[in-house]
Amino acid sequence: MSKKRLNEIARELGVSSKEVVAKAQELGFEVKSHASSVDEASAKRLAESFGGQKSEATKVAAKVSQPEKVDETPKVEKAKETQPVVKEEVAASAVQSAPHRPQSRNFKAEREARAKEQAAKRAQKQGKGGQAKSGQDRRDNRQQGQGRSNNERNDRRDNRREQGSDKRKDNRFGDRRDNRDNRSGQSARFEQRAAAKPAGPKIDFKARAAALKAEQNAEYARTSEERFRQAQEAKKQPKKPKEIKFEEPVVESKPFVKPAPVASVLEQVAETTVDTRRKKQARPDKKRDFNGDEEDGPRKQQRNRNSQNQVRNQRTSNWNNNKKNKKGKANQPAKPVTERKFHELPTEFEYTAGMTVAEIAKRIKREPAEIVKKLFLMGVMATQNQSLDGDTIELLMVDYGIEAKEKVEVDNADIERFFVEEGYLNEEEMTERPPVVTIMGHVDHGKTTLLDTLRNSRVATGEAGGITQHIGAYQIEEAGKKITFLDTPGHAAFTSMRARGASVTDLTILVVAADDGVMPQTIEAINHSKAANVPIIVAINKIDKPGANPERVIGELAEHGVISTAWGGESEFVEISAKFNQNIDELLETVLLVAEIQELKADPTVRAIGTVIEAHLDKGKGAVATLLVQQGTLNVQDPIVVGNTFGRVRAMTNDLGRRVKTAGPSTPVSITGLNETPMAGDHFAVYEDEKSARAAGEERAKRALLKQRQATQRVSLENLFDTLKAGEVKSVNVIIKADVQGSVEALASSLQKIEVEGVRVNIVHSAVGAINESDITLAEASNALVIGFNVRPTAEARSQAEADDVEVRLHSIIYKVIEEMEDAMKGMLDPEYEEKIIGEAIIRETFKVSKVGTIGGFMVVRGKVTRDSSVRVIRDGVVVFDGKLASLKRYKDDVKEVGNAQEGGLMIENYNDLKVDDTIEAYIMEEIKK
The missing domain is CATH 3.40.50.10050 (Translation initiation factor IF- 2, domain 3)
Structure with missing residues (x-):
């Protein structure tokens, strides 16, 4: 026979353990505490001592965990047949029992009471004997143990659900037994009611449990409905669930009234909107447990309890998004999967060598992995960031069926391409332009005087030493046509400047003095003009001087390839006097005639290109460059690249110092706005925008710096000797x-x-x-x-x-x-020296002195021996030592020199091997004057 502990009996009866222990001792049972056990008969007797109804409830409760097999008919229909409707009087009495603070229902006690009632009815109906009942009791005891464990788990689960502070006893600092007393009182009343009920038909416990669970959910939904409605304002307002009233315990004399059928309860629950949110979060009345966090059951293991980085607001944070099987994941809507759009392959592909796989994939609208796979099948191992050569790209495009074309790279920093590019100029827009004339000649042959006469000015008088120091660019007008003149210095130091002037000119006026004839710089100017393939007009100047001989000049120039048209040549000769303004008009007419024959044209519609004539740094304006526009039209605010510099044309002035806004072909202007001073002779070009001009200028400066570094000569075996010599x-x-x-x-x-x-x-x-x-x-x-x-x-x-x-x-x-x-x-050159022998002596005797050395006594046979002279020791015609004197004495006195036919003594530095008959040769090194 199984035994039961007193605390279990107390729990079933709904009384305290102390009362049960006291009652057991009063009945004579040998018990000491609530943990003592009694047999089944003693338990029944003990239960009967608390009342007949309790005894019957105890007896029935032992069999609640093992229901008999029920019929397989639908559970809901059986529940409808077996469960009567609850009376309204009972519901009213339940409401009046606690109007100010309604008690929470003890669903567990209700289930136990109903189970006991049904078990008792089945036992009476079947009429089993004591022996069968004894076996049934044993089974009931085993099922009761399982039921207790299940009930304990249900108790913990029920207590974790949200309960209003007004639905349970506030016992934060007290004992939990008070709450159990509340539940025990209800349990006792249900047991009394169950004992008084007549036996009824079988009940489907699973269906009833589902109905009770639905009732429980409905009650929870009712308590949190207000908060749920606020969160669901945008959605359809749910219907307010009907209040479900449950029966309250009745007195023994009244018959038992069955609750409403299960189907009706399920219909009511189905109409309510169930809150799918996490129920543990909506418990504002329970901030913490003051009984060691065990008020709702045994302590649970808390994860990340000491984590300082845990975000408390879990609904608006993503600190646990990566956790698996987290709550609410099933309620999240699935992300829509968009299908990849199919792109057609291009018919042509313009590539550049060195493109990466990723760049090619982006251009042809394909995945890099697909291209990597194709390359692998072609035998090329590559990643998406690896560069491919031109042949590999072409093979890849052939595999895709795309025509591959290599892109022709245009060097944006190359200014010279504008001067040679055929498509840059528009032949339909070509117009006649003024000729650019360069004046060349020897020093003081009258170049600047001629230019000064042409401009009606006297700048020549301010030149230092009669030499033009700067390249000047000026423009004059003759017979309605403009002529641009470039003045180059005539000294040999300015060869590069004259060569630069010849590179931009259309005509050359070679000024030769009639009284001086052809000079070296004249020949050099002729060579520059011929190298530039520029026609030469010879101006024989200073014909007003008495010694002028133009015919001699013509003959000398003919010897250097400049032949007059009168002699059957191509060069025009004009005899002028720049000082007295003679034949200047004839010279200008000749210039215009030759220019007309050349058919000089330019396109003023394109962006301007040209050459730098001169550049300098002004203290107030910054870098100032004198430009000669060769093609196009230069405007103010044009982005420009000049040599290795760039900028924007901030201001522009002509040769007279007046501000202008535009400059056409063959027009010299001075501009400001460059970031650095360019070099004379550099080309310039106007770009589309300042961004491209800046990029081109910086790239040209970088290349120039790299070229300068590469010009440094490195030492190799071939140039090692030259390097050492240098x-x-x-x-x-x-x-x-x-x-x-x-x-x-x-x-x-x-x-x-x-x-x-x-x-x-x-x-x-x-x-x-x-x-x-x-x-x-x-x-x-x-x-x-x-x-x-x-x-x-x-x-x-x-x-x-x-x-x-x-x-x-x-x-x-x-x-x-x-x-x-x-x-x-x-x-700075080191002086050169030559050896001069000043004397010669013969060693007659040697003296060895300890700690001093060897002293040689000598006689001068020729010249003299001085103290600061160098000496050679010659023995048998062979020089055995060459060094300096350590001391020189005559008798006991130190002397500076010993003359011819005189005797003396000497010591030589670092040499003690003097012997008799050695020849001492004295000499000095004299500087050779240059």
């Missing part, structure tokens, strides 16, 4: 500052051409502008000489040069610069 050559460091870029180039070229054996000029820095502090600092660091040509140092630079002892030379004529540099370079 290391023996001395160099003089020079910093050049001039007023214009052309003068800087000419001065640098002249200095580098100075030929002094063993010395060369090293130009450390050359620039346009005044001598500043940075130039002095650089000169001090590199031990350089600063040369200023037509510029002056600033006050700060002058004081710094005096403090740092840096030499600054200022010049305005190039002759003096070259002469001074030649003298300085000659002075």
